[in-house]
Amino acid sequence: MILRQKNLLISGILLCILVFFTAGTYLVRPLWFDEALTVQNFAVMESIERIYFNYVIPNNQLLYTMMLHWWIKLYSGTGSFDCWMRLLSLLLAAITMLTVYRRFRIALGSGVTAVLLISFCCAPPFLLHATALRGYMAGTCFTMLALTAALDYISLGKFSALVRYFIFSLCSTAVLPSDMLALGAVVLYTMPGCGKFFWKNRRFYLLCLIPFAAAALFYLPILPQLLQVAKVGSNESWHDITGVIQAVYLPHIFTLAMLILPASAALLFIGRKKFNYLRTCRAGIWLLPLVPILLFPAPPFPRVFFPLFPFFVLLFGAGLRDFTAIYCRMKRRFDPRFWFGGLIILSLSWCCIQQSPELKMAFSSRCGGPGRDDFYYPYYLRNTHLPDITARYSAKLPVSSNCNAFYFTFASDPWPLMYYLRLNGIVNTPFLFDGPGGKVTALPDNSIVILKDGESQSELAKRFPGTWGLLFNNANHQVWSYNL
Helix, strand or coil, X not given: CHHHHHHHHHHHHHHHHHHHHCCHHHHCCCCCHHHHHHHXXXXXXXXXXXXXXXXXXXXXXXXXXXXXXXXXXXXXXXXXXXXXXXXXXXXXXXXXXXXXXXXXXXXHCHHHHHHHHHHHHCCHHHHHXXXXXXXXXXXXXXXXXXXXXXHHHXXXXXXXXXXXXXXXXXXXXXXXXXXXHHHXXXXXXXXXXXXXXXXXXXXXXXXXXXXXXXXXXXXXXXXXXXXXXXXXXXXXCCCCHHHHHHHHHHHHHHHCHHHHHHHHHHHHHCCCCCCHHHHHHHHHHXXXXXXXXXXCCCCCCHHHHHHHHHHHXXXXXXXXXXXXXXXHHHCCCCCHHHHHHHHHHHHHHHHHHHCCHHHHHHHHHCCCCCCCCCCCCCHHHCCCCCHHXXXXXXXXXXXXXXXXXXXXXXXXXXXXXXXXXXXXXXXCCCEEECECCECCCCCCCCEEEEEECCCCHHHHHHHCCCEEEEEEECXXXXXXXXXX
16 A cells, blocks of 8 residues: 555656646746846846845845846856746745655645645646746745744754744745745644644744744844835735735636545534644635735735745645545545546646646636736736847847937836847947836937837827837837937
């Protein structure tokens, strides 16, 4: 029996790795606005001290940016530079998977763990953030490491486990202050280990206070910048409470849709002893996103809640484990090979179905559309996101060799365009666009103007009178010449 379960687990992990590493479209996709801004404005600074004290906008996710800074220095010059940078998040994703496997394969069972790993890591939301030049996967990784340390401390009471919990809490909040919410999930998940009267347990209070102490240690030297970033972040957030709730919860439920029935069937036995307390504590994790959504002046972007994703998976895993145990008792000739094999095939099939562009397009429209969807099919995953192609063709134009400026509309995604133009040899030509510093008042003679496909060139011509000529266009951009 044990040998069969091990073979099943190995097969599941191999399938998981196969799908995970063959998701090439996620790894080789071009950079989008936030990613290109992070690289050009922060990650390439001369030192991590400059990165730390240059905390001016939420895009500088401090610890992740510092890690990316050193990761870029390791680039050998062979292969795609974009792909190399994305490998950092992929490495952190692999550490997250390994952490889930090592810590929960006994508590949940090898078969259940295999099913969870496949459902978790082969789904679009995970693949998206596992290859993103953003800190959400880093925050997820450090939060899961903090969870394992907290569980060890609650069960063993060792000081070394408490130190690890502090370190990983520090790392998690150093990536994003909003990861305090995920550390709140750590407390809720470990609370049953504190006993029925948890408020009398000193360990419970230490688990609650340490994340605040870690965040204070990291952010107090830059507290004014933190407050300003929080203000900027609130101005850029969603202003549709219903929409953000839908965009947060639906992707997680949709990702695990094939496991909902068996995972929730265990609730039929909710009357059993010691069942209610454990489930009540941990079920509170589902309500955590509602705290900032309902209490903050403006709800955060849905991607902020990505570090909660593994906790939702573990909650599904607990239900699936209980249902498996009940099913095993009901069936005298229970064969785990067929049961878990069927669940693995079902989960893997569902992960493949989720990659369908038509399905992702339809689901994305329910979660904010191309500009707001953070999990399934945002605009930068679509075939119409072509800043690298536009930049390459623009750099090869005869007029590019002696043009006096490139101007980008804000809708055209200026930061990726600047990034790829530099990679294609345009390094001395000024780049102009309307940003926080103010609007461009005039364009110099012999400029190249890049607009988003569908934008009105005639409206822009009223702002910048002159002679305009269309150079080329594609599914993403229009490229015009401008002369006085």
